[in-house]
Amino acid sequence: MKEPLVELKNVSFKYDTEAGFALRNVSFTIFMGEWLAIVGHNGSGKSTLAKLLNGLHFPLEGNITVGGIQLAEATVWETRKKIGMVFQNPDNQFVGTTVQDDVAFGLENHGIERNDMVQRVSQSLEKVKMAQFLDQEPHHLSGGQKQRVAIAGVIALRPDIIILDESTSMLDPRGREEVLETVRELKQDYNMTVISITHDLEEAAKADRILVMNKGQLYREGTPEEIFQMDDELVKLGLDIPFPVKLSKMLREKGLPLSRHYLSEEELVEELWTSHSKM
């Protein structure tokens, strides 16, 4: 049922300029079609992880396989076809002078034939709802729109996996929702695997699975339910607890008999209503 797509085995990595290891002995598996959130404080190794997955750096020790192929200098072009990446800053990833040029850029680099390219550009822009902006210049777009164009550029290459490296952290709430909604639809339509590196716990709460990174190590993995039971432990790691969980906990301390810590406000309201009716 769950098919492994990416496997990391005992991966360690260190930047030349730094004394300590950015990643230490990290092992985990990413399964096909899942939405995996990777959370952790600034400097916990999340972004280094993303860079290793995309072959921007290579592990110092251990190894990574993507779709059965071991990631190395020799295979990086092959594995990169499988993984698309959307970075944090919308202004740093626009290379084309217009929206459609930007989406075409990656396709040109992969030597896609022109007719196919034209079709894929318009299809991808359609998909992220940016088709009407075809000839616009990037500086006319909002942050959320720029990120959606970046996503179009990624999906035009038909990757199996899309990595969001804090892709929504520089956007306003509306832009953030636009981008996440786009990714959710894509995931559903193409059965894509989503790896989201994020500080946004509300977003992580909606993932299938969460990895918690701390000081370069994998600290814990589990479903959102499991992870957010960690409670104060998360706060100690520099993270936070989603609002409904925090509220459930405080209500329990006030003596309300809640059966568990809820991840969704709706469920919490419902249990409150039920226990209210029984009083």
Next chain:
Amino acid sequence: MDISLQNVEYRYQVNTPFERLAIKDVSIDIPSGTFLAIIGHTGSGKSTVLQHLNALLKPTEGKVVIGDRVITADKKQKNLKEVRQKVGIVFQFPEHQLFEETVEKDICFGPMNFGVSEEEAQKRARAAIQQVGLPEEILNKSPFELSGGQMRRVAIAGVLAMEPEVIVLDEPTAGLDPRGRKEIMDMFFSLHQTRGLSTVLVTHSMEDASRYADQIVIMHNGEVYEKGTPKEIFSSPEGLLKLGLDVPEVVRFQQKIEKSFNTRFSKTCLTMEELTEEVALLVKRGAPK
């Protein structure tokens, strides 16, 4: 220092084909010691307002009063240095503006530009680095060896070292992790209180606006859409919701409870403590028999 914007209008690139009205008829009072939050969508005019607070922009209509200076369209402004020293702006991603070889030089750059002696500037740098919660040793490092969060703090220290009376913050926590966000905001709040600063916070975070601000201004399409205390603004959040803006989590939850229980709380809760108190009362009271 009091600041007030009176019927301010600003047009970009006047008398060109690119002329664009950014804000109009904006009146905001910021008496000394106020903590003001400005919220609104991207493009609502927040940043344009912000740049009037230390005369980076001059209104095309109306006037801006900063302390005893009056800034209007028709008057040539001379010697704005004093205004700029007294009103410190921390721009978005201020770490992008670091440029010096060492943290110390970077922090000293601002004050020395305003005529402070090197010795005094260094003294201020030591104080400022402490205020932003970094160890003094960091002063001798290159800003570019630091982590993102540390760089942000150094950039903020550079503004504090000018010893402003008003501090203007444009999304100061964007891109930080939850702990970093809380630490930075708590730091600004404690500076605000201990130094008697005025603070203007431009933010998308309704949580921060409700937690820290005395006054909130909502901008929409270049105009002031609503202003009031957090209690006033969030007690009737219809306006916010109509604009597609968020309300604080606490307020949103209160609405959901009120709706499903078909009741009204006696007040609008702004903190989790208030909310749990009210919810516990409501649930324990039980269903009407």
